[in-house]
Amino acid sequence: xxxxxxxxxxxxxxxxxxxxxxxxxxxxxRFVVDxxxxxxxxxxxxxxxxxxxxxxxxxxxxATFVGTKVAGLxxxxxxxxxxxxxxxxxxxxxAFFIFRDQKIGFLEKMLKGxxxxxxxxIAIAAISMFQSSLFEGAVALENLSIVSVVAFVIGFTLKxxxxxxxxxxxxxxAFIGIAGNLMILWIG
Amino acid sequence: xxxxxxxxxxxxxxxxxxxFTFGGGYTIVPVIRDEFMKKRGxxxxxxxxxxxxxxxxxxxxxxxxxxxxxxxRLRGWQGALTALxxxxxxxxxxxxxxxxxxxxxxxxxxxxxxxxxxxxxxxAVLMLTVYDMGKAALKKNxxxxxxxxxxxxxxSFFFQVHTILIIVTLALLGLGTFSFFDExxxx
Numbered sequence: 001x002x003x004x005x006x007x008x009x010x011x012x013x014x015x016x017x018x019x020x021x022x023x024x025x026x027x028x029x030r031f032v033v034d035x036x037x038x039x040x041x042x043x044x045x046x047x048x049x050x051x052x053x054x055x056x057x058x059x060x061x062x063a064t065f066v067g068t069k070v071a072g073l074x075x076x077x078x079x080x081x082x083x084x085x086x087x088x089x090x091x092x093x094x095a096f097f098i099f100r101d102q103k104i105g106f107l108e109k110m111l112k113g114x115x116x117x118x119x120x121x122i123a124i125a126a127i128s129m130f131q132s133s134l135f136e137g138a139v140a141l142e143n144l145s146i147v148s149v150v151a152f153v154i155g156f157t158l159k160x161x162x163x164x165x166x167x168x169x170x171x172x173x174a175f176i177g178i179a180g181n182l183m184i185l186w187i188g
Numbered sequence: 189x190x191x192x193x194x195x196x197x198x199x200x201x202x203x204x205x206x207x208f209t210f211g212g213g214y215t216i217v218p219v220i221r222d223e224f225m226k227k228r229g230x231x232x233x234x235x236x237x238x239x240x241x242x243x244x245x246x247x248x249x250x251x252x253x254x255x256x257x258x259x260x261r262l263r264g265w266q267g268a269l270t271a272l273x274x275x276x277x278x279x280x281x282x283x284x285x286x287x288x289x290x291x292x293x294x295x296x297x298x299x300x301x302x303x304x305x306x307x308x309x310x311x312a313v314l315m316l317t318v319y320d321m322g323k324a325a326l327k328k329n330x331x332x333x334x335x336x337x338x339x340x341x342x343x344s345f346f347f348q349v350h351t352i353l354i355i356v357t358l359a360l361l362g363l364g365t366f367s368f369f370d371e372x373x374x375x
Binding site for chain 1: 252269328
């Protein structure tokens, strides 16, 4: 049954997304894009862009988005609840102990292994998103989209200067996309 | 703690906080601090710090964990559940509406062009974020961290090892290594 499958998939994603917001990306790619084909890589990239402009964490936004796509509003609810179930249970157990002043060193030790490793996994998601947003189809020179290359270069440069926050950068990206495609239409 | 708060108030406060806090992650912490520490005086600085530390060490979105732990601190498991539901409700409403717009308009010229440019920018942002995260992760126990970073990348990218298997292995390696050795002994 599809609702049960949604719940189970997002429960696993929620249980293993350690190490910050983007840590969920390799799991979404694995389970949702490669595993079930519920999203294309292109849609996943769009979803991450949209997530930056709306309130709420990427993990929750992804669960709602994919849930709605697969099974409408019930799907959204089930996927989102599945996603938060592990952290709810774990945090309740840990809060019960920590508010009684007990140390939880084992989690900190686990994180020392998780944090650097997760970076390696997020790097793969970043490469896939790079490919899907700069190339229309397979990675080949004739599939390269000039407009997104321009957006990539401008975004990269401005992010390096650190003077723009994320939302402004994404909005700028939207304008670059529209202006670029209008120019292509106009030229030819 | 002498002051109490109704579940309804917890619900409204977290709904509001999560509906208007953009960016996710750590950005929500100062907002929760303002609301429950400074404005209402229900939580003290010390407790807030341990809540955030706990939220950061668990899986899942940190903003959600911080919210539900604050709810737990205020009214036990009922408070936690209330805070959790109030935190995910804004996302559910907003994103399910956005989904229908996306489905209807993602092939429209203007929306498609905007998404194309946004995709370029977000790829650049993600690449630089990965670089920053990598640099931060290598600050301590450089060789140990580098080995796990490269190992995880190679295992997943070249050998298609299942992501969950990699994550469990990483956790066990961290747990094992730092249980047997002190922080300073691991290079």
